[in-house]
Amino acid sequence: MPAASQGANDWIDGFLFVANMPILDFLNTEPVLADEPTELLPDFQALERWLIASGMVTSPGLRAILRGWRHSTRATAFLQKLIAFRERLREAVLRMEKGSSPIHAFLSELNSLLRQYPRHTSLRKRGAKFVRETIFSPREPADLWAPFIEATANLLSETQSSRIRKCESCVLHFFDTSKKGSRRWCSMNICGNKFKVAAYQKRKRRNNPATA
Ligand SMILES: [Zn+2]
Secondary structure (H helix, E strand, O other), X not given: OOHHHOOOOOEEOOEEOOOOOHHHHHHOOOOEEOOEEOOOOOOHHHHHHHHHHHOOOOOHHHHHHHHHXXXXXXXXXHHHHHHHHHHHHHHHHHHHHOOOOOOHHHHHHHHHHHHHOOOEEEEEEEOOEEEEEEEXXXXXXXXXXXXXXXXXXXXXXXXXXXXXXXXXXXXOEEEOOOOOOOOOOOOHHHHHHHHHHHHHHHHHHHHOHHHO
16 A cells, blocks of 8 residues: 555554554454555564554553563463454454354353453542543553453444444455444545545546547
8 A cells, every 4th residue: 555545544653543443443453555464463562552552551651561571472472362363353343244243152262351351440539420440450461351352342242233344445344433324445545535536437438438
């Protein structure tokens, strides 16, 4: 994909954010660039950058913890498992987009991970009210499962599946938040305009066959 076609808002720190949901943006970390599937998470440092770009990791303390894991074998092992999970998630999302459910094995895996890495919350006073906040304090790389499985569980349980869609002309997925629910492309900058230019050229050829 030429740099000129990359919309400024679609990319953050070399990653695509077009999906309206971080877990689908995570699925989009292997886009097809220059006709080749391209792994955007080749090492833990890339995952570290993605976690920050996606907003899953915000505090300076957490960033420092991630930095400390950069060269650890446990972090590399976690990343390999996470990438394998991403591909099973892709299969689950493709099934949901066709109106069916993820396979049983995927649900079992997800439930097992939810038990292993439970969400911890605490109450914080805000004004006259209390708000419930998720506590995320990983002690080892594997604890990074928590935000991914939590987001996957939300995708399966709380998201209108008819609005989860794959782009009509590439491998990217998104959650359609448009009013009409008629979004067709990952992004106008990436695929929408390409499609419109192709349709325009086709129309032009049809109207002026001599100049084609
Ligand atoms: Zn696309």
